[in-house]
Amino acid sequence: MKSKTLKLGGVPEHFNMPIHLAIEQGLFSAKGIDVQWVEFPDGTGAMNKALWEGKIDMAIILTEGIIRDIANGNPSKIIQNYVSSPLRWGIHVDAKSSFENIDDLEGKRVAISRIGSGSHVMAYVQAHEKGWDTSAFELVEIGTVDKAIEALAEEKADYFMWEHFTTKPLVDKGIFKRVGDFPTPWSSFVVAATDECIENNNQHLATFLKVLNAVTAQFKSVKDIEKTIAKNYDQQLEDVQKWISLTEWSQDQLKEKELKIVQERLLDLKMVDNICEKDFFLKSI
Structure with a gap:
């Protein structure tokens, strides 16, 4: 059976190590999904633009950045929280x-x-x-x-x-x-997908999240994971150990109260025109 290609954007940072492990171990491909990693060294603004233009299907993206962009018209939705601890x-x-x-x-x-x-x-x-x-x-x-x-x-x-x-x-x-x-006074990163990707690949997205959540749920217990991260991201081992102790991955949707906090802060800063009533979340998948 031909696999489904999904282009996933993200920054070249240690937060995304679970994604790379899943790709390298063939966990997505075993479920019929070819996850193609697209790196964005210049961060969330560039990923937002790529989502707008359909150059990527999904992104691991900063919570406040994608909420602001969806409020301003980006045809995408948050399909799940990813890192629930603050950045x-x-x-x-x-x-x-x-x-x-x-x-x-x-x-x-x-x-x-x-x-x-x-x-x-x-x-x-x-x-x-x-x-x-x-x-x-x-x-x-x-x-x-x-x-x-x-x-x-x-x-x-x-x-x-x-x-x-x-x-x-x-x-x-x-x-x-x-x-x-x-x-940040809210979760660090979420998984977002374009409306087009959601409409055409609902079941593949569900499978993607199931695989990802299985990896993140046990990520901290992976043998020598701190050493692997330190080597791959040019970090000192003690820094990685401290970082991983402070970081929590989520397997649930972002909470409505966090969406509200982000929107209220963006409104205070005049970075959005109003509290947007549109649907930011994919409710079920």
Whole structure:
């Protein structure tokens, strides 16, 4: 029987190791699904665009980023929560910078990967929490983390927010200086799929989630998983051990109350026009 191809987008980060294990071990293909991984180093904004354009069928994507984009018309839905623990955003400046703490960054230029990305949304959320005036925020769109390194070093931007453990090697090497952390007040990542994919591949999506959930449910008990992650993602073993102790994968749909919290925060930040009544979730699969 011919397998069904599903293109799945995601960032090159350790959160997605369960997906890679499932692909490498042939768990999806054994169920008749050819999951093709499409990597997005520049994050959620780029994945949102790819979902809009039908270049990918699904994405492992930041919760706040996809909710904002669906509210603004993206023809996709959240089919399940993926990582239910908060994302720990590191707030970084160039290692040679005179900035020493978060308060030093009020009114400064923030590097973001793309408009609509997590680094964009969370810069506003963090500033709002501090009581800063975001009406005159100066955003510097840079794309990838490598471009963020250049932007901060060349003083084209002042600070950059990205996941704490992903960027820790850059801190350890003296490229970035971390002046603080900011955890999301909601689940980190969800699985989203385009409306077209949902309409045409409902049963395949159900099978995909069944396989994925079986992997994530026992992921922490995989033999030497910390060592594998450390090797694959250029991390120190002790950092991986700390990260994995803080991270929880979900096998359920995102909760309505989390959707409400995200939408209310986005509305406060004027990143959406209103609390959207449209259906963000795939109710059953």
